[in-house]
Amino acid sequence: MTETRWLDTVEMAAWHAFLFAYHRLEKRIEEQLKADAGLTHPQYEILVKLSSLPDHQMRMTELARGLVISKSALTYQIGQLEKAGLVRRTDCPGDDRGVLAVLTDEGMECLRRIAPAHVEVVRKYLIDRITRDELITLTRAMGKANQAMQATG
Template sequence: MTAELHADRPDPRWLDTDEQRAWRAYIDGNHRLMDRLNRDLQEAHGLSLAEYRILVLLSEAPDGALRMSDLADGVLSSRSRLTHQIRRMEAASMVVRSSCLEDGRGVLATLTDEGRRRLTEAAPTHVAGVRRNLVDLLTRTQIRTLSEIFTKVEAAVDDRCG
């Protein structure tokens, strides 16, 4: 990027040492945590963290079903990426897809008995990993602070994107 191309943009507010340390610790820690949780599920249950998240959201939905568009929003995924994921999960008998009865245009993803069984088996592994690699490392105050921080981040990003 050359200065001429971005002459209309103000200089960025560069991160100071503490901000840079916090940002990098978050990026590295988050990446390692998600990788560890994904690996635990893969090794013990043949499920990815993305599949686990989909199963959780479907299990919490009325009738175990969600419109694909709502599911994509819930798992923070593009619709095309989710479609591929659901197709693989459907081949593994964890979900079924059907037309939405309300308008006939939407597609529903519905949790199957096999999907519920896989979720039930994997949940203790996932929770143990979350505890071992995050929750049990923090104090109650740090847990509340973490929740407040990411609630604030989510709201700010949603406001800017929505």
């Protein structure tokens, strides 16, 4: 049995700094999105992902994978977005079991309206607080963490 490698003082400080900053930033983002559009952060990310595609649509299974959420969580979020008229579901051509999530014109307009305030929050509390070199280091560090998690499923 391998002995546990506990976090030392520097490692614990880094972990807590990451954790607290993440939770606080997520709270600010949720507050802004709720106030401006009645959306959750996952719902906003769905709209962003769909808007980035040439035809503004994607298979639900691929969308869940791309957003790193479960299929059931995505189904729930898409249902909420459908009720708001921001997304619709349609059958996948050539695949009777496949379902596409499609961004509606209303969804695109909502995104155009709320994206500037979202970016303002991200800039105010993260991007504009650190140097360009720190951004590059942060990107590399989170990339390594993401790679490790992808490799292990």
